[in-house]
Amino acid sequence: MTAVVGKPTKRIEGLGKVTGSARYTEDLQLPGMLHARLLLSPHPHARVTRLPKAAALGVPGVVNVVTEEDLPEGVSSNLLARHGEALYSGHPVAVVLAEAESAAADGVERLGAEVEYEVLPAVLDPREAMRDGAPLVRRDAEDDEEAAAHSTVDVKGGKETKPRNVANTYTFRRGDVELGFKEAALVVEHTYATGRLHQSYMEPHATVATLDPVMQAVVVYTSTQAQFYVKAQVAKALRYPESRVKVVAMTVGGAFGGKFMLLEPLAAALAVVTKRPVRVVLTRREDFLMSTPGPEAEIWLRTGVKRDGTLVALQAKIVFDAGAEPGAPASIAAVLLGGYYKTPNLLIEALEVLTNKPPNGAYRAPGAPQATFAIESQMNIMAEQLRMDPVELRLRNCSGTGDPMPNGRPWNRMGMRQVLEALRDHPKYRHRERGEGIGYGVAVGGWTGGVESASACIRANTDGTFQVVLGMVDITGTATTMALIAAEVLGVPVDQVQVVIADTDQAPYAGASGGSKITYTVGPAVKAAAEDARRQILAIAAAELEARPDDLEIAEGQVRVKGTSQKQIALAEIARKSMSFGAKYAPVYGNGNLPSPKGSPGFAAHLTKVRVDRETGEAQILDYVVIQDVGFAINPPAVEGQMRGGAVQGIGWGLLEAMTYDDQGTLLTWGFTEYPIPKASTTPPMETVMVEVASEFMSFGAKYAPVYGNGNLPSPKGSPGFAAHLTKVRVDRETGEAQILDYVVIQDVGFAINPPAVEGQMRGGAVQGIGWGLLEAMTYDDQGTLLTWGFTEYPIPKASTTPPMETVMVEVASEFGPFGAKGVGEPPVIPGGAAIANAIADAAGVRLTSLPVTPRRLLEALREREKVS
Structure with missing residues (x-):
């Protein structure tokens, strides 16, 4: 039984954000x-x-x-x-x-x-860009480090000879795919497409850079997810040693993968040139035009299955529009596309194609929503033609721990089966109500789990409190999670723990806040540091109380002999005895350093219910269920927020979002007026279900822990996370409007350290999945001009339209994560678009293979079907 972890806890940094006292980069005013x-x-x-x-x-x-x-x-x-x-x-x-x-x-x-x-000649379509004689987008192309920062997928291997304007190409083979198709009783072939999505953070990019003449260094204040990454890149851009660059991560007003780095080298270079502080803050329009959105993709997919539902062959060609710089997550998409289900014969080719559009970047689970939309749509099509239950078809074929991914690596301990079983057994799935224009959709999606080395330091204060010093960036409430972990180990209330996010000169190392890896990597470092500090405290108390450390316990601010309150010493007194002139003991200073672990895949399944209006093509999502493997929900509301938000973004994939360019490469859909994203007012009821499949521990990744004091641990494997979503929609056939009526998010959270925070992640991810499914896509005119910039032209899910949402946490504990917790941020966004598209197909009787499923697209499909019939 835990004392504080697993219990709902308010976010310790929340007050500053809701009262306006938090300092953002734009607030800085330097002389x-x-x-x-x-x-x-x-x-x-x-x-x-x-x-x-x-x-x-x-x-x-x-x-x-x-x-x-x-x-x-x-x-x-x-x-x-x-x-x-x-x-x-x-x-x-x-x-x-x-x-x-x-x-x-x-x-x-x-x-x-x-x-x-x-x-100059421009090319805006990736297919045209690959043709012989097409204009050359750029002469130099290098890999982007952001893709590797999000996942354990090997983004460097398997490269092939590249056609024109192709930055990278990857090929994955297993078995004999043609022989596999000959064994199949049913072969299904479709081409799927998703749009370019903006991360839709509230705070545009902002950076302030200044010079420190004493240290002969440049200091960068910025809104970033990755302060140590920015430090390294600014030093590289300026040709400075890293010791002459300090980065201060300010409060971040939303990121979702879009704030690794953009303005920082420029601001630093301008400060060097002018010898004065320089402030660069983008307007909303500029942010849409020049930031790094999630890329559009086209996936041709062919699958073969036996009459009993056993998959025997999978072949795919994945094309990502990378924009003007390489770095699209093509290899991640390929590994997930062919990794969810056991397939003895597969052949997948994945390409990153350069075009004259803005460079793409990471957007929550980069590559996963695109791949999941394709494979999960295909699974429903096969289930329908085989007259099988779609969840049972998935359960028959789902991968398990140790099964190989397309890149040959085995899946680490995973909860895909558990979230699917939770979806199958959920009352809203077992008792699906039918009606005119009503449909249900399910989908499951997963993430391999991000990994990176990490360090943490904990100091005992003379008032009996503790200070945790970290180098991570807190965006989603992870500081609260770290406080809970430290409090649990130290045996003190969480309000006795202060978390300090220090700058890169003072903080122990931590990786980027992305890829569902902060709790999984920094959390164990905090736990190790707390255990180190606890050992020191018990050793001092044992000397003072003349007892053995094993006979002592920490409770109510005291260290006491178990079973009695007569022999005890206050934590504050222990700290004073170690931090005063002539102190008898060394200061209590716990260190926790961890090298990079293997990833921990995360999966989610979505069930959607839609109503389709065959007259208008309008698809309305009536209900939505998100089921996700979260490992363990340390903070369930935060996990649920990720699941819901990801699902809403999936709605954007499914129904709304795509950046549109004209034939001159001009973006037509810039801003939230032209670029539709899911709105709260139209977001369907949404239920989240957390499945907890523990991640496991094994040596992998970084060879050594960071050099930072004591408390080194070997590198663990990653912990996959999975989520399953169920959506109920109503489609209006007159307008093509799809309304989500209900939503269930089921996720394996490992262990919910702070259940409200975990639930928040689940809900937030599901809501972003709604954006993928119904709303969001950046639209460009034929001149390459963005038309949908800003939140008037670019629609995102709104609170007023977000559906009722249920979250279900499944806890399959990870072995390495603190108390069995695993990353929960990525999985809930992954299945949303697919679940919504499946629900709309169920409601309307027509299947759209492009996201988002907008009323116009659905109405056109309904009218086309009427013509054929």
């Missing part, structure tokens, strides 16, 4: 600070032929205009167009620096009116 605004190219591919800086310098308050070529030799901004060649509409070609924000904006306007471009 002498310059304001920077960016001049963006209106063309998808162009070369600047004339840039009259005097136009901007004539504005009062403007002090400088900088291009990439104006930076010191060897220094890079990692953002401005090189040699004046813009590779996408929205590519920054120059930056105007001024004493005031308004002056910088006026300078950009003046400069933009006089700059001249030579428009």
Whole structure:
């Protein structure tokens, strides 16, 4: 029985956010600070032929205009167009620096009116980009580290010879796929497509950089998920040793994978050039035009199955539109597409194709929603044609612990079967109500689990409290989770633990806050540090009380001999005895260092109920169930939030979202007016179910723990996380509107350290899944101009339309995660789009193979079916 973990706990950082006292990057005001605004190219591919800086310098308050070529030799901004060649509409070609924000904006306007471009051939479609003779997007292409930062999938292996404009290609083979298809009684073949999705964080990108003349260093204040990653990249861009770069991670106003790094090298370089603090804050429009959204994908999928439902063959070609820089999660998508189900014969080719669109980045479970939409739609199609229950078909074929993924690596301990069984047994699945335009959809999705080495330090204070010092970035309430872990081990109330997120000069190392890995990697480091501190406390108390450490316990702020309160010493007194002049004992300072573990896959299954209006093509999601393997829900509300949010984003995949460009590479759908995302007002009822399948421990990953004091642990395996979603929808055949009526999220959380926080993750992920399914897609015109920028043109799920949502936590404890916990952030978003699409197909009688399932698309499909019939 645990004392504090597993119990609902309010987020310790929540007060600052809800009262407005939290400090964000944009709030910083440094003496002498310059304001920077960016001049963006209106063309998808162009070369600047004339840039009259005097136009901007004539504005009062403007002090400088900088291009990439104006930076010191060897220094890079990692953002401005090189040699004046813009590779996408929205590519920054120059930056105007001024004493005031308004002056910088006026300078950009003046400069933009006089700059001249030579428009170059552009290619916006990845299929066209691969054709012989297609315009070359860029001459250099290197792998993006962000994909590797999210998952344990080997993104480096299996590369093949690359066609034109293909940054990377991967091929995975097993068995004889053609022989497998000959054995099949049923072969199903479809092509699936998903749009480009913005991460829809509330706070646009913002960075402030300044110089520290004493330390001869640059200091970067920024909204980032990965402060140590930013430190390394800024040092690389400036050609500085890392000791001359300090990064301070500010409060982050949402990220979802979109805030690894963007403005930081530029701001740092400008500070070096001007010798003054520089502030770069994007407007909402700029953020949509030049940030790194989740990529669009097209997946051709062919599957073969025996009459009894046994999968015998799978073949796929996956094409990701990477935009103007490499880094699309094609290999992750391939591993998941062919990894959920045991298939003896498979052949998967995955390509990252460059186009003249903005570079893509990570978006919550990068590559997984796209792959899951394809395979989970295919599973429902096969179940229907075989006249099998769709969940039973999945259970017949689902992978288990030790089964090989397409890359040959075995699945670590996983809870996919458990979340599917929970879905099968759920009352809302067993008793599905039928009616006009009503449909149900299920889907399961998983994540291999992110891994990275981590360290933590804990200090005992002379007032009996403890301070936990960490280098992670808290976005989703993980500081509360760490406080709970430390409090549980130390035997004190959680309000006696203070969590300090320090800067990169003072913090122990932690990896990026992404890929569902912070609780799983930093959590064990905190636990180890707390155990280290506890050992020191008991040793001091044993000496003072003349007892053995094994005979002592910590309770009510005291260390006492078990079974009696007569022999005891206060924690505060122990700290004082170790932290005073002439102290008898060394200070209590616990360290916990962990090398990188193997990943822990996470899976989710979604059930959706939809009503389809055959007259209008409108699909309405009536109900939604999200079932997810969460390992263990340390903070269940946070896990549920991830599940719900991911499902809502899946609705965006399924029904709404796609960034649209015209044939000139101009984005048509920029902003939330043109780019629809799920809204709370239209989000269906949603139920979440957590399945807890424990991750396991085994040596893998980083060879050594970080060099930071004591408390080293060997590297564990990752802990996969799975979620299953059930959605109920109503489709209006007159309008094509699909309304989600109910939603169930079932997830393996391992162990919920803070159940409300875990539930929050489950719910939040499910809600984002609704965005995938029904709403979200960035739309561009044929000139490559984004049309859907901002939250007016780009629809996202709203609270007012979010459906009732039930969360179910399944706890299959991980072996390495603290108290069996595993990462819960990625799985709940993964199955949403597929579950919604399956529900709409059930309700409307027509299947759409492109997300989002918008009313227009559904209405067109219904009318096309009427013509055929």
